[in-house]
Each structure stands twice: as structure tokens, then as C-alpha cells.
Amino acid sequence: MPTVLVLATFADAxxxxxxxxxxxLARRVGDPVVVVLEEVSEAAAAVLAAHGVTRVLSVQxxxxxxxxxxxxxxxxxxxxxxVGPALVxxxxxxxxxxxxxxxxxxxxxxxxxxxxxxxxxxxxxxxVFAGGWTTRARGGxxxxxxxxxxxxxxxxxxxxxxxxxxxxxxxxxxxxARGARITARDPRAGSGRPxxxxxTVVVSGGRGTGGDFAEVEALADALGGAVGASRAAxxxxxxxxxxxxxxxxxxxxxxxxxxxxxxxxIQHRAGMQxxxxxxxxxxxxxxxxxxxxxxxxxxDLHEVLDAVVAGLKADQA
Numbered sequence: 475m476p477t478v479l480v481l482a483t484f485a486d487a488x489x490x491x492x493x494x495x496x497x498x499l500a501r502r503v504g505d506p507v508v509v510v511l512e513e514v515s516e517a518a519a520a521v522l523a524a525h526g527v528t529r530v531l532s533v534q535x536x537x538x539x540x541x542x543x544x545x546x547x548x549x550x551x552x553x554x555x556x557v558g559p560a561l562v563x564x565x566x567x568x569x570x571x572x573x574x575x576x577x578x579x580x581x582x583x584x585x586x587x588x589x590x591x592x593x594x595x596x597x598x599x600x601x602v603f604a605g606g607w608t609t610r611a612r613g614g615x616x617x618x619x620x621x622x623x624x625x626x627x628x629x630x631x632x633x634x635x636x637x638x639x640x641x642x643x644x645x646x647x648x649x650x651a652r653g654a655r656i657t658a659r660d661p662r663a664g665s666g667r668p669x670x671x672x673x674t675v676v677v678s679g680g681r682g683t684g685g686d687f688a689e690v691e692a693l694a695d696a697l698g699g700a701v702g703a704s705r706a707a708x709x710x711x712x713x714x715x716x717x718x719x720x721x722x723x724x725x726x727x728x729x730x731x732x733x734x735x736x737x738x739x740i741q742h743r744a745g746m747q748x749x750x751x752x753x754x755x756x757x758x759x760x761x762x763x764x765x766x767x768x769x770x771x772x773x774d775l776h777e778v779l780d781a782v783v784a785g786l787k788a789d790q791a
Contacts, residue, residue, distance in 0.1 A: 475505050476503060476504035476559070476560035476561065477504055477505050477507055477557060477558065477560060478500040478503050478505065478559055478560065478561045478562075478563060479507050479508075479509060479553065479554060479557055479559035479561070479562045479563070480496045480497060480506055480507070480509070480527075480562075480563045480564075481508075481550060481562070481564045481570070482508045482510045482522070483565055484510065484518065487513075487515060487518060488517070488518050488521060489518060489521050489525075490672070491624070491629060491672065492565040492567075492672060493508075493565070494525050495624065495625070495626060495627050495628075495629050496564075496565065496622060497522070497525040497526055497527060498525065498628070498629050499563065499591075499592040499622060499626075499627060500526075500561075500563055501526045501632070502592060502593070502594045503560070503561055503592065503594060504560065504561070505528045506525075507529040507531065507557055507559065508522050508527045508529070508530050508531065509531045509532075509533060509553050509643070510530065510531070510532050510533070511533050511534070511535075511538050511546055511550075512532070512534060512538070513532060513534060514530055514532045514640045516640075519637070519638055519639075519640050520637060523635050523636065525629065525631050525632065525635075526631075526632045526635065527638055529638060529641060530638050530639070530640045530641065531553060531640075531641050531643045532642050532643065533549050533642075533643045533644075533645055534642075535549065535645065537647050537652060539656075540652075540655060540656060541651065541652050541653075541654055541656060542654040542655075542656065543569055543572050543573050543576065544652070544653060544654065545647050545651045545652065546573050547577050547580065547651075548580075548645070548647055548648065549645040549647065550562075551577055551580045551581065552645045552646070553643060553645070554577070554581060554617065559617065560596070560616075560617065561596050561617070561618045561619075561620065562574075562577065562583070562617065562619045562620070563620055563621075563622060564619070564620075564621045565621065566587060566588050566621040566622055566624070566671075566725075571587050571588075574587065574619050574620075574621045575587075581615075581619070582615060583613065583616075583618060583619045584612075584613020584618045585613070585618075585619045585620075586600065586611050586613065586619075586620045586621070588601075588621060588623055589621065589622045589626070590622070590623055590626045590748050591626060591627070592622065593610075595612065596612050596613075596618055597610050597611065597612040598610070598611055598622075601747055601748050623671075623725070623727040624671050624672045624727065625672075625673075625674055625726075625727050625728050625729055625750070626727060665701075667699070667700050668698070668699065668700050669700060670700045670702055670717065670719065670724045670726055671724060671725070671726060673726070673728055674698075674728050674729045674730070675694070675697045675698065675700070675729065675730045675731075675732075676694075676699055676700050676701075676702050676719070676726050676728045676731050676732070676746070676749070677690050677693045677694040677697070677699055677702070677732040677734065678690070678719050678731070678732065678734065679703055679704070679707055679712075679713070679735055679736070679775075680703070680704035680706055680733070680734065680735040680736030680737065681704065681706040681710070681735060681736070681737070682734065682735020682736065682756060682775050683707060683712065683734065685710065685712040686776070687701065687707075687712065687713060689775065689780055690779065692779065692780075692783045693732065693734075693779050693782060693783050693786075696783050696786045696787065699730070700726075700728075701713075701717060702717055702718070702719040702724070702726065702746075703717045704718070704719065704736045704737075704742050705720050705722065705723065705739075705741060706737075719742065720741045720742040720744060720745035720746075721741040721744040721745055722741065723745055724745065725744070725745045725746075726745060727746075727748040727749055727750075728749050728750070729749075729750045730749070730750070730751050730753070731749035731751070731752045732752075732753045732754075732755070733746070733752065733754045733756075733763050733767070734755045734775040734778075734779060735755065735756060735775045736756070736761075736763055737756070737761045737762060737763060738754070738761055738762035738764070738765070738766070739762070742763075743762075743763075751768045752766055752767045752768050752769075753767060753769045753770075753771070754767035754769070754771070755770075755773065756770075756772065756775070757772065757773060757774055757775070758772075759772040
């Protein structure tokens with residue numbers, strides 16, 4: 475079987491859900507081999523093995539934290555040269571797509587970004603033109619590079635897995651890779667909610683909120699989800715730009731997307747149309763968002779969301 479190399483991302487020293495999703499897709503194509511650009515504990519290696527990994531490669535270098543993505547791309551290129559995979563999978567994060575682009579140029583490989591599914595022959599499915607078309611593409615080069623949106627599949631562990639040892643891998647980074655040093659970091663204040671791109675549930679508010687996101691945030695918290703906002707809400711100064719969902723904001727692909735008071739302009743649909751299930755709440759029964767909703771509710775969003783949150787709390791009591 476062909477080897478599929480997965481660039482793993484960790485959260486609090488354990489494999490992220492997005493990484494486990496990549497491994498589930500990788501097993502359709504071949505034998506998954508993971509490369510981690512940090513230290514890997516035995517517990518983390520066990521999680522990876524339980525999801526079908528046959529090798530765990532650990533590459534550590536201070537340059538990964540001190541510089542922008544060039545050292546990571548260069549290190550990954552050397553690992554690809556050593557392992558010889560037919561396919562390389564990365565998460566469709568901002569960093570993941572930049573690393574993938576640099577890697578594809580270095581390897582002369584084909585590149586598909588923002589895929590939402592993967593066939594056994596490596597054919598990737600993705601939504602394009604603001605969600606108006608679904609395409610399927612497979613590169614014709616010896617090596618393919620594909621980035622996959624988080625929440626595209628449900629992570630599936632394997633039965634009868636065996637532990638795998640962590641293999642340290644040494645790389646040599648060029649001076650050119652150290653061209654853009656990180657001089658400072660300003661972490662965003664934590665909200666306690668998951669990030670937009672990784673969240674399995676996203677509750678977004680739009681113009682219909684009138685600037686009051688209290689009910690939107692309450693439903694997101696009740697479902698353990700993230701809060702998003704339409705461009706209209708962001709432009710009005712009701713919610714920070716970092717939470718904007720859409721063509722000029724963040725693209726999300728959660729299991730459940732709740733659009734509250736959002737009309738459904740094409741720019742917004744481009745950022746959430748690959749969500750697995752869409753619930754729309756709007757007082758305008760002719761709003762375009764209803765055309766792609768799996769469940770639509772015509773009504774005042776503040777009243778509807780209040781009732782839903784009260785129902786959830788009653789069920790949990």
C-alpha cells in the first residue's frame with residue numbers, strides 16, 4: 475500500500491481532532507505515517523497508534539518557534555524525501571495551507587487545498603466558487619499534497635492496534651529558512667470556547683441580532699460551540715473581525731452551523747456552505763439562507779434562541 479504522510483498538529487501535547495480526522499482519511503489511501511514538529515509523549519503516540527499510524531516521526535528544532543513557516547516547510551520536505559509518500563495530508567488552517575503551498579513548490583507536487591473528503595485513490599472533493607460548485611480533483615504528479623478542512627469526517631480509531639515507537643528525525647535547515655523571525659507574540663484573550671475552524675458547532679449572529687449577541691453566545695455555550703458573526707454584524711462593530719465567517723473572514727465546516735439573523739448573502743455562504751447541518755433562524759421567511767438550511771425557523775431570533783437554550787438546560791437538569 476502507498477504511504478500517506480500526515481503532518482500532525484497537537485493541542486496541549488495531544489493530537490488534535492483535526493489530526494485524527496486526517497488519519498481516518500489517510501487509511502483510505504494507504505499506510506499512515508505521522509510527522510510531528512515537536513516532542514511526542516508515549517501517551518500521544520498511543521493515541522496516534524490507536525488511529526492506525528504505523529510510524530511516528532518527531533522532528534524538533536528551535537527554529538520552528540522562532541521563525542515563520544519556512545523552517546517547517548523545509549523540514550517537512552526533507553521528511554518527504556526520506557519517507558517517499560504518495561500523498562501528504564495537512565490541516566486546512568492558515569499555517570497548514572502555507573506550509574502545503576511551499577512544500578508543493580519544493581517537491582513539484584500537485585496541490586489541493588480546503589478539501590472536505592478523500593477517496594481511496596487520493597481524489598479530493600472540495601467546494602468552490604462560493605459554494606456554488608463541488609469539484610473532485612486528483613493530481614497527476616508522483617506526490618500529491620492535500621489540505622483538509624477540520625470537521626470533514628468523524629475520527630475513527632482502529633481495532634487491534636499496536637503501540638508504535640517515536641522515531642527522532644534530524645533535519646538541516648538552511649539560512650534562507652530563517653529569513654522571517656518572530657519578534658513578539660500577542661495571544662488573543664481566551665473566551666473558553668473552541669476556535670472557529672476546529673469547532674464542531676458554530677452559532678453565528680448577523681444583522682438580525684441588532685447588536686445583541688447574548689442569546690447567540692448562550693446557545694454556543696450550551697452546545698459547547700464557537701461564536702461566529704456575519705460581515706454585516708462585524709462591519710457594524712457588533713462583534714470583532716476575528717469571528718467573521720465568510721469569504722473575507724474565516725471558512726468553517728462544523729457538524730452543526732446555526733445562522734441566527736443572517737440573510738445568507740453569497741459571501742457568507744462561501745464561508746459555511748460545507749457545514750454538515752445548517753439551522754437558520756430569521757424573521758424574514760424569504761431570506762436566502764433558508765435555501766440551504768436543513769432546518770429553518772421563521773421568527774424572532776431572540777425568542778427562538780431563548781427557548782432553545784431553556785430547553786437544553788431543562789434536559790441537562
